[in-house]
Amino acid sequence: MDGIGPSTSEQVRIERRVILRISPAPSRLRRDFTTDLVTSQPRTRVVARPAGKCVDAASIGGVADRGDHLLMFMRDRRTIAAQLEKGCSPRDFYRGFYVERSDDGQLCVARDRIMSRSGAKCRVTKFSRLVLERSY
Numbered sequence: 120m121d122g123i124g125p126s127t128s129e130q131v132r133i134e135r136r137v138i139l140r141i142s143p144a145p146s147r148l149r150r151d152f153t154t155d156l157v158t159s160q161p162r163t164r165v166v167a168r169p170a171g172k173c174v175d176a177a178s179i180g181g182v183a184d185r186g187d188h189l190l191m192f193m194r195d196r197r198t199i200a201a202q203l204e205k206g207c208s209p210r211d212f213y214r215g216f217y218v219e220r221s222d223d224g225q226l227c228v229a230r231d232r233i234m235s236r237s238g239a240k241c242r243v244t245k246f247s248r249l250v251l252e253r254s255y
Contacts, residue, residue, distance in 0.1 A: 168247060189212055
């Protein structure tokens with residue numbers, strides 16, 4: 120009779136995953152970025168500065184594709200350019216992307232994958248902060 124009953128060593132495992140959805144940037148954010156470029160002094164240009172290896176995923180306010188990189192408009196009005204790994208097109212992410220929230224809440228280079236709504240999955244290879252700089 121011992122072999123007929125259920126096993127008493129069964130376990131239940133509960134896992135929790137949080138997926139963040141980053142939406143396309145509202146037109147006002149894109150317009151603000153472009154307006155800053157146009158209305159700034161005539162002797163300014165956009166320069167890419169190093170932005171570190173990670174950004175706070177929750178502070179990304181919107182995203183847009185620009186040529187060979189993805190523009191991320193942060194809630195604190197910074198603009199971060201993300202370069203994607205070889206073989207990935209920023210155009211795939213023009214409608215936004217999903218990222219699984221990590222324990223530290225950061226989106227990091229070579230660690231996290233971003234996923235487009237169409238199914239493309241890519242890693243970020245570099246972050247750059249876009250700033251206006253006077254040209255002489």
